[in-house]
Amino acid sequence: MKNRIFFTFVLSIFCVLQSNAKPKVDTIFAASLQPIGRTLINSQHNLALITSGAHFGFSFKGNECAVYVSIADAGSHNYLQYELDGTYQKRIRVDGNAKGPIIIKANNAGTHRIWIYKATEATTGALIFSKIAAEDIKSLAVPKLPLIEFIGNSITCGAAADDSEIPCGTGDYQDHHNAYMAYGPSVARALNANFILSSVSGIGVYRTWNKDSPSMPLVYENTNLQENDSLKWDFKTYQPKIVSIALGTNDMSNGDGTARAPFDTVRFVNDYVKFVQLIKSKYPKAQIALLSSPMIKGNSREILQRCLSRVKTAIDTSHPADKTVATFFFQPMEPHGCSGHPSVADHQILAQELKPFFEGLLKQ
Incomplete structure (x- = not known):
């Protein structure tokens, strides 16, 4: 009897010690x-x-x-x-x-x-x-869902969108980035799709916002999306169902005071066609979608839309057996983020605007 009592006492002490032990990390x-x-x-x-x-x-x-x-x-x-x-x-x-x-x-x-x-x-x-x-x-593991690759500029990055912690006009450029809330990831989540972003602030089809180089075609194959990067990206890593391209805002920029030549529609279209052909060489089965810019208004908006339509026609003509290129033209937006960019709330508006468009493409 005494042995049983002693054993019970020892067991209870052991259980207490076990319950107070820290969980295994x-x-x-x-x-x-x-x-x-x-x-x-x-x-x-x-x-x-x-x-x-x-x-x-x-x-x-x-x-x-x-x-x-x-x-x-x-x-x-x-x-x-x-x-x-x-x-x-x-x-x-x-x-x-x-x-x-x-x-x-x-x-x-x-x-x-x-x-x-x-x-x-x-x-x-x-x-x-x-x-x-x-x-x-x-x-x-990443869920097995259709993948959308979003190619673009600072808007696609979610740059200058979030001033919730550091006010616009203060801090460093990265202090206002919020990629999670950008329109691409937002619309992908809404449609139960995976996403990757291949985007660079200031980038364009043939020039940047205030100088002639780099351009997206120049950096796209580089892993870090930067000039003079010797490490090339392995495009066999992913095969997106849709590749969305939203470029043109920076090509059409007035340079913010930096002297530059007027927007060249011929070069823009020719370089854009070559870039789409490059993408098709990497992702031959992907649906290509060309997006305009919500930041461009008036006559410039009409010019960009005509240019994108010309790119679509050129690609559809040269690749008749492929899926036809889809185009989407944003409604003009008055942005509320930093330095003329969409805010986090603006990105949700853009995502809602895009949702039916991408929903239709995912069903094809």
């Missing part, structure tokens, strides 16, 4: 994550999220997880943003000189799913992830 290293977007595993075996909206997911148990993320420039900063259990949360600043991980907390100790996104574009530098630590952590 597991770790996923970068190579085991399953990202989508332009990314790479670098020489240190870390995951670099390069382009706007590049993302990966994981699940874990408990109240928090530790995200080990850094950037290459110790004197700069960047941003990630995340979704927890299907709900968008916020942007998080990543400082170049930060020590230790970023801790993301949940409201309860259940099982949670997180998707982490790069909030900024490729030109701001990569977000570099080494590992994620949490209880019972598991990498999430």
